[in-house]
Amino acid sequence: MCDLGEILVSRERIREMVDEIAARINRDYAGEEILLVGVLKGAMIFLADLCRKLEVPLIIDFIIVSSYGQEASTSGVVLLRKDIDADIEGRHVIIVEDIIDTGVTLTYLKNVFEARGPASLKICTAFDKPSRRTVELVPDYCGIPIPDKFVVGYGLDYAGMFRHLPDLRVVKNI
Ligand code: IMP
Ligand code: MG
Numbered sequence: 331m332c333d334l335g336e337i338l339v340s341r342e343r344i345r346e347m348v349d350e351i352a353a354r355i356n357r358d359y360a361g362e363e364i365l366l367v368g369v370l371k372g373a374m375i376f377l378a379d380l381c382r383k384l385e386v387p388l389i390i391d392f393i394i395v396s397s398y399g400q401e402a403s404t405s406g407v408v409l410l411r412k413d414i415d416a417d418i419e420g421r422h423v424i425i426v427e428d429i430i431d432t433g434v435t436l437t438y439l440k441n442v443f444e445a446r447g448p449a450s451l452k453i454c455t456a457f458d459k460p461s462r463r464t465v466e467l468v469p470d471y472c473g474i475p476i477p478d479k480f481v482v483g484y485g486l487d488y489a490g491m492f493r494h495l496p497d498l499r500v501v502k503n504i
Contacts, residue, residue, distance in 0.1 A: 332488060332501050332502060332503050332504045333501070333502045333503050334482070334492070334495075334499050334500075334501065334502070335499060335500035335501060335502040336499065336500055337497045337498070337499050338476060338479065338481055338497075338498050338499060338500050339457070339474055339476065339484075339497065339498035340497050341484075341496040341497050343474070344456070344473075344474075344484055344496075344497070344498065345379075347456070347473040347474050348376070348379045348380055348383060348456075348473075349383060351380060351454060351471045351473060352380055352383030352384055353383075354471060355380075355384060355386070355424070355454075355471065356383075356384060356385050356386060359386045359422060360386065361386075362386060362422050363386065363387040363388065363389070363421070363422065364384075364386055364387075364388045364389075364421075364422045364423070364424055365388070365389045365390075365391060365416055365418060365421045365422065365423045365424070366380075366381060366388055366389070366390050366391070366424050366426055367391050367392065367393060367414055367423060367424070367425045367426065367443075368390065368391070368392045368393075368426045369392075369393055369394075369395060369425065369426065369427045369428070369435070369439070370392050370393065370394045370412070371394075371485070371487070371493065372427070372428030372429065372485045372486055372487065372493070373426045373427050373428045373456075373485060374485055374493075375484055375485035375493070376426060376428055376456040376473075376484065376485055377390070377426045380426065380454075389416060391414040391415060391416050392412070392414065393410060393412055393413060393414055393439070394410075394411040394412035395408055395409060395410055395411060395435055395438075395439065396408060396409035396411060408434060408435050408438040408439075410439075410442065417446075418443060418446050418447070418448045419446060419447045419448065420447070420448070420449050421448055421449055422448070422449050422450045423443060423448040423449075423450065423451045423452070424451075424452045424453075424454050424470075424471075425439055425440070425443065425451070425452070425453050425454065426454050426455075427453065427454070427455045427456070427469075428455070428456055428457065428484070428485045428486050429455060429456065429457040429458065429459065429481070429486060430453075430455050430457075430458045430459065430463075430467065430469060431459050431462045432462055432463060432464040432465065433463045433464065433465045433466070433467035434464065434465060436453055436455075436467055436469075437465045437467050440453065440467075452470035452471065453467075453469040453470050453471070454469065454470065454471035454472075455469045455471070455472055455473060456473040456474070456484065456485070457473055457474050457475075457476050457481070457486075457498065458472050458473070458474070458475045458476070459475075459476055459477070459478055460475055461477070461478050462478055474498075476498075479500050479501075480500070480501045480504055481498050481499060481500055481501065482495060482498075482499055482501055483495030483496065483497050483498045483499050484496065484497070484498050486498070488501050488504065
């Protein structure tokens with residue numbers, strides 16, 4: 331079992347970050363309709379907060395990709411386990427993710443979605459660990475960059491636990 335460490339990003343700072351990203355999306359997509367694609371399960375809380383601050387017409391859909399499972403490091407293999415229901419051709423799509431680590435997951439998803447002919451495709455992430463990248467990937471909407479630490483809360487888990495915590499916290503002893 332692991333222990334919870336210090337709070338890395340407080341709920342207040344997270345709320346400010348969501349407000350900032352929502353304001354940018356509202357500006358960038360004024361007059362357009364967007365399709366938000368949440369990457370389950372991690373993005374559920376961020377997407378729920380974000381979408382309620384958006385003032386443009388939108389549709390919400392979800393995908394499930396293979397994740398870390400019980401491990402704290404990636405396998406490097408990505409599997410699309412549940413696809414979206416909506417047709418994305420001609421739509422303005424924003425993929426909403428909890429955190430970008432190596433960048434492997436979102437690079438894969440970007441390629442899959444680009445191939446379907448969206449009007450535009452952008453990546454939005456709540457947290458980012460830029461120092462961990464193994465592939466080049468720059469999110470269009472990046473919430474809060476963090477150092478190379480394993481974190482939980484605000485949707486992020488360790489072995490399925492801790493997603494419900496309102497602050498982002500470091501995990502010790504893993
Ligand atoms: P990537 O493909 O290496 O960028 O991995 C992205 C995925 O790994 C995220 O969607 C998370 O599910 C998971 N992940 C990466 N870092 C963390 C972390 O610190 N805590 C919890 N999950 C993480
Ligand atoms: Mg995830």
